[in-house]
Amino acid sequence: MQPLANITPLKPAARAGAIQINGVGQVFRTSGAEVVALADVSMDIKPGRFVVLVGPSGCGKSTLLMMLAGLRQPTSGSILINGAPIAEPDPNRVGVVFQEASLFPWLTAEENVEFPLALRGVVKAERRGKAEEMLKLVGLEGFGKRHPHELSGGMKQRVSIARGLVQDPPVLLMDEPFAALDEQTRMTMGDELLRIWAATGKTVVFVTHSLTEAVYLADEVAVMSARPGRIVDHLQVQLARPRTYEMLSGDAFGTLRERIWRHIRKSA
């Protein structure tokens, strides 16, 4: 009989796009003082879900997103993506879309989308093909040769989404991507994002200030409290898909929105 120690247990198949946040905390040290930004946050996100993080300003939702992106390490706890810890940015597992102005202004739209591939030394022809495919996915076919300053705010964020998806990561993180857009563009971009999400099946973690946007987009909404940030409510949005503009004035929508608002008002 073989000694037990030699038998490696079968790993549970790490499903692409699964995110496990286990008791994550984040402490900032600024000039001697310690600030607890996040305290003991845990969350299990199943592959393909659209999860929105909302909370008052400074509740650490962006910090949590930065940790999911591997741009910052948790002070305590752990984060697993695809079943493996994320110690540094890994564009094969996680794509990130930032607020406006994170496109490189000296590159054209397609060069911006190609950027992550260029970093890995992918040959030009392959890069270009992939970029064209992505720009088509986000509805910007034919705009590849334009520079960011020649694109509207909404178009710029479409390019950012294309850039985030170009390496086909199972997870897409979005940090208030539509915050700088006007309301009409914002609504359109929400629908566009849902269309892209449905077409690609990515796990999306989306940070926003807008409660309407949160409920409109999400499968589930995690509500965070003010500093130290923790998750005070985790609600499932049972609204049918595709989401429509009419739902915004429905009772179900209003109830969810109100429930989130009560939490935020309490902690603000």
Place this chain on the structure above:
Amino acid sequence: MKASTLRWLIVIALIALWEALPRFGLIPELFLPALSSTLVAGWNEAAEYRDALGVTLYEVGISMAFACGGGILLGAIVGSLPRPRLLIMPMVSSLYAVPLVILYPVFTVWLGIGSESKIAFAAIYGFLPTMLSTAAGIQTIDPQLLLAARSMGATMSQRLVRVIIPAAIPTVLSGLRVGGALVIVGVVVSEMLISSAGIGYLISRYRTILDSPHVFAGVLLVLAMAIAFNAFIRLLERKAAIWQTGTRGGQIAEEIAPGALQPAT
């Protein structure tokens, strides 16, 4: 009328006035010799001017390499590291306000009255603005761009080559424009003060014998040099400023080449 047409008309009018005013005796030839007599004077002593131009260009070239190379290198270091920035920037900024020409006699004592003292003086003169604006260019890079690059897995050197350098280019170029112009000023002025060769020396020598046409022939050459340098920097700026609309650099670029830019949509 288009601004560029108007600009050319003004230049042509000034040239015409330069010829006409002295010719009709409105201004004494000693103060301002006519353009034609200036050109004739220059042509008659062509060999002398050519040699002087050679010396001056040599000095400008070497000083430019020191001023721009050193300015960009040190500016990049100072701009990217907080500690040197705190130590050096206040000193450099206040040094910038000092008329450095007061140091030139000292340089001639150290390095003689040949090209070396001119090169040293002009290089230091042009170095300061280049360094200051390079440091500013690096410091003002949007941190979001660096964060985005990191999120895509860019290494330290990839961030330098693919983000920091391209983002700093417009500011560095505007520093080069000022720094390069100051190099030319530095060389010519130091030649005029204590020297035995170069355009500045010729201007200064002809002035002492009140030979105005020859003085102005030298002035024309310096003018041509400055214009050529400016045109070169503009060429570089135009290449770099395509993405810069909305900023001041972009507006300048639009003035230069309205056709080269596509309308923003």
